[in-house]
Amino acid sequence: MKIRVDLGARGYDVHVGHGTRAQLASIIRERASRAKCAVIVTSPKLRALPWFDLVTGLETDVVEVPDGERAKTPETFVGLVETLAQRGLSRDDLVVAVGGGAITDLAGFAAASYLRGIDVLHVATSVAGQVDAAIGGKTGVNLVAGKNLLGAFHQPIAVVCDLDVLETLPPRDFRAGLGEVVKCALLEGLGAEELRLMSFEAQVELAISLKARVVSGDEREGSTRALLNYGHTLAHAMERASILQGHDDLRHGEAVAIGLAFAARLARALGRLDDAGVEVHDEMLASVQLPSRVPAQYDTADLLEAMSHDKKAHHDLTFVLAGPQGFSVVRGVDATLVRDELEHFRGES
Ligand SMILES: NC(=O)c1ccc[n+]([C@@H]2O[C@H](COP(=O)([O-])OP(=O)(O)OC[C@H]3O[C@@H](n4cnc5c(N)ncnc54)[C@H](O)[C@@H]3O)[C@@H](O)[C@H]2O)c1
CATH class of the missing domain: 3.40.50.1970 (Rossmann fold)
Known part of the structure; x- marks a missing residue:
């Protein structure tokens, strides 16, 4: 095709x-x-x-x-x-x-x-x-x-x-790639069961079609392409911390998976998403066996610092978040709220 x-x-x-x-x-x-x-x-x-x-x-x-x-x-x-x-x-x-x-x-x-x-x-x-x-x-x-x-x-x-x-492809790299597929399924409003019932070929097609459509409409990320960064604020912060600390223990897709789980919680804390919405994120990530918790070696303060320096953040805390009217780029999210949510997220069993 x-x-x-x-x-x-x-x-x-x-x-x-x-x-x-x-x-x-x-x-x-x-x-x-x-x-x-x-x-x-x-x-x-x-x-x-x-x-x-x-x-x-x-x-x-x-x-x-x-x-x-x-x-x-x-x-x-x-x-x-x-x-x-x-x-x-x-x-x-x-x-x-x-x-x-x-x-x-x-x-x-x-x-x-x-x-x-x-x-x-x-x-x-x-x-x-x-x-x-x-x-x-x-x-x-x-x-x-x-x-x-x-x-x-x-x-x-x-x-x-x-x-x-x-x-x-080693199984871990295969699974990590599914982090981006889950991101696309969430952006397309699919439920966990719908994703689970799709063949791998159909999942790949879903993700490529979404990316192709979004890029066709906004090549240089002036508007809608930024939504493809769903889950990426925390993911980039963890990757940046990895580079600074000289270790490379998270795949990009794994970092995105953790970032998606966190973005759902942040959206809930801002009154934009309910418990069921958070659950959809967790179920989808679990169904493809991706991690959804921040590994212990990352320090919350380091991650907050890195998130505010994300090149897509324009010097404040910026996240793509789910909301009642769909997904949007939310700028200037309160740093204390982000820190508290991150701490709470890390403490979840
Ligand atoms: N340009 C973009 O829009 C964009 C978007 C997302 C991610 N990225 C970048 O992509 C990179 C992550 O990509 P990735 O997850 O493919 O990682 P990768 O390219 O580092 O590959 C991961 C490992 O898989 C191996 N591999 C690849 N294909 C294989 C195969 N068929 N069989 C066996 N081994 C195989 C590679 O040799 C490597 O060891 C990051 O650098 C990220 O920043 C770019």
């Missing part, structure tokens, strides 16, 4: 299904007809997997970068664009990112910057990458001060989501 991200001349299809990687060469022929060379950016770990049988139809080099979040550093970014230059990639050529969200973020940013922007095609290989990271054109790397602080908007020419490659 093809799901369209409708951005006029910069629009593209997300090719979702079993075995879609076999279409790579024909998609490239159609979308990058002048390209002569492709550089596939991936990690050594992914390159060794059985599904790494990609055919681009072009002269192709494979460039390896560190695996996972370790790829998203300014140093790796500079190394990668130097490599693109050494390989003599021209404006008509193409970067093909093959990996999870970390690699598509890095390679997308390299493609956005090299020669002031060349084409990139994402072959998303993780659940989080397929339902979220590879779609929408946000690219970038991390700084010490926070995640994704150095980057650019750069839409891919196509996204390939082959569900078969997910078979090699």
Whole structure:
């Protein structure tokens, strides 16, 4: 199936299904007809997997970068664009990112910057990458001060989501990706039972369709795209604390899951959501076996500090919250209320 991200001349299809990687060469022929060379950016770990049988139809080099979040550093970014230059990639050529969200973020940013922007095609290989990271054109790397602080908007020419490659994904990473699926189900107003009854394919389609629709209407996050940050205020704070403390013990989707559970409680404390609404969040997260409590090593004061510095917070405490009229971005949430709710949330059994 093809799901369209409708951005006029910069629009593209997300090719979702079993075995879609076999279409790579024909998609490239159609979308990058002048390209002569492709550089596939991936990690050594992914390159060794059985599904790494990609055919681009072009002269192709494979460039390896560190695996996972370790790829998203300014140093790796500079190394990668130097490599693109050494390989003599021209404006008509193409970067093909093959990996999870970390690699598509890095390679997308390299493609956005090299020669002031060349084409990139994402072959998303993780659940989080397929339902979220590879779609929408946000690219970038991390700084010490926070995640994704150095980057650019750069839409891919196509996204390939082959569900078969997910078979090699470690169970924990598979589950973590479902954090974004739960987020989309909540934003779409689904109940826990409705989500449970959906096939995995239908869940992926739900999440991709929502992201494609929202990005089509608000590419640069001037309005509705911000709603996709549901659960992300606390999630980003935990990720920032992890970077500062030098550990990496939470997957992005796990952090989002915890952030969703907390956002529900905050909405309830503000009189925007009832107990049943909080329960829907908890049931959905439990049904996909995702954590919904802040791990002990995070300090409440550190998280509050990090939340007020979230790059999307505009210097006050900003959350996407459920409400009687649907979801909205709520700015200037009282810090004492957030601290008390966070403490209470942490104390829940
Ligand atoms: N650009 C965006 O809009 C956006 C949105 C959400 C998340 N992100 C970013 O995405 C990243 C998280 O993405 P992620 O969860 O995919 O993590 P990831 O890219 O770090 O991958 C997690 C692990 O899974 C492995 N992996 C990926 N595909 C595999 C497969 N098919 N088989 C076996 N192993 C596989 C990777 O090698 C890595 O070890 C974060 O950096 C986050 O900031 C970006």
